Amino acid sequence: MKFLELPILAIIVPCYNEEDVLPITAPLFLKKIQSLIEEGLVAKNSRIVFVDDGSKDDTWKIISNLSKQSVHCTGLRQSRNRGHQNAVYAGLMESKNWADITISIDCDGQDDIDAMDEMIFAYMQGAEIVYGVRNDRDSDKFFKKTTAHLFYKMLDLMGVEAIYNHADYRLVSSKVLNEFKKFDEVNLFLRGMFPLVGFNSSAVYYKRNERVAGKSKYPLNKMINLAFDGITSLSVKPIRLVTVLGLLMAFISFLVILWIFIKFFSGQTVSGWASNGTLVSLFCGVQLVCLGIIGEYIGKIYLEVKHRPKYIISDRTEIEHGD
Structure with missing residues (x-):
């Protein structure tokens, strides 16, 4: 597929109490988007959209400073903490009117940012959704690895269409987001909702890294709640x-x-x-x-x-x- 103009990219980065992480990962995201621009893969007015999910630390202050330092950094701040899925959704909806493609990625540095190149290539080949999929779970501890496997098996048994080992690292075109907006449900389980939209999709496999700093914002109770939401929101x-x-x-x-x-x-x-x-x-x-x-x-x-x-x-x- 040939494009007359380079696509405008919005990298959606949800953040919650990430004052220890952002100073490390934000420069990496900025370097990546500049690299994509220099390689002629995305337009010059592509941006990183940091979404502060009601953080209680200096996350918003860091985001504000980043936006002043670089034209490629912008920020959104939620009025209160509404959860990771809602933060990603906010970034997607606020970007869909000016960005041709969006890539959502966590700010902890675990997802391989170099996989973005392959995602954009897949988009240029005609894919409207490109899922970032972990090729293994070697970095996970035994308990998390086992429960994650059981979680995806349970989703499959319950008839939920979800990509195995895919979280929320994905490329989505504005065409898909315009249709996705019509999904009115309040209970969001994005990794199970996007396959329902349809359109041509592809997958990019990558190795997940260790968290660069700070602690995970997804303890066991939140993972259990996410599992319940995924099953009960998408299956009867x-x-x-x-x-x-x-x-x-x-x-x-x-x-x-x-x-x-x-x-x-x-x-x-x-x-x-x-x-x-x-x-x-x-x-x-x-x-x-x-x-x-x-x-x-x-x-x-x-x-x-x-x-x-x-x-x-x-x-x-x-x-x-x-x-």
């Missing part, structure tokens, strides 16, 4: 499993009742209160789990019908797109 299979489980329990109960009647009419004493109590406790536990699953979906509906905004920008650095 858990609800159907509740129905199947209910039918199975009803069938078991019917067999137990039938067994009791046979024992009774054959003159045998029906004993075993301990086993009966165990069965009752088991059924009650299963019912509570089922109620929890149903409640999760009801909670999702409750949040969706409110139609609250997915992000609110409180501050932004000045952007002059003509530079």
Whole structure:
């Protein structure tokens, strides 16, 4: 595919309490975008969009200084912390009207920025979405590696279309973002939503590095919440499993009742209160789990019908797109 004009690139970098990381990674992002411009892959007015997700440290101050030091750096500040997915979404939506392509990437330096070249080449070959995919998980500890594998397997079993070992490092064209904006759901699970948009897609494989500084902003509880959001936001299979489980329990109960009647009419004493109590406790536990699953979906509906905004920008650095 040939382009009459070079595409304008926006590199979306979500940040939350990253005062230790940004001084290290921001120069790397800046060097990369300058390199892409010099190589003639993207337009001169391409930019890095740092999205401050309601940080409590000096993250916004650093972003503001970066925007003053370089015309290629801009910043958006959310009014409060709304989560990583919402921060990425904010950057995408705020950039889609002036950028031809966007690449979202975490600011911790773990994703290989040199993979951007391959992403842009894939876009020039006709791909509207290019997924950055880890080629291995050697840098992860055993627990995270195992749980991540189980997470993607669970997504697959639940019918969620997600790219294995892909997080939020991806290139997306403005054409895709214009259609993606029509997805009105408040509960965002971007890695599972973009495959639903369609369009020609491709993948670029890269090796993930260690975090350059600071601590991960995704502890175990947040990863579990993300997993629940991914499954319940994009699949109704858990609800159907509740129905199947209910039918199975009803069938078991019917067999137990039938067994009791046979024992009774054959003159045998029906004993075993301990086993009966165990069965009752088991059924009650299963019912509570089922109620929890149903409640999760009801909670999702409750949040969706409110139609609250997915992000609110409180501050932004000045952007002059003509530079």
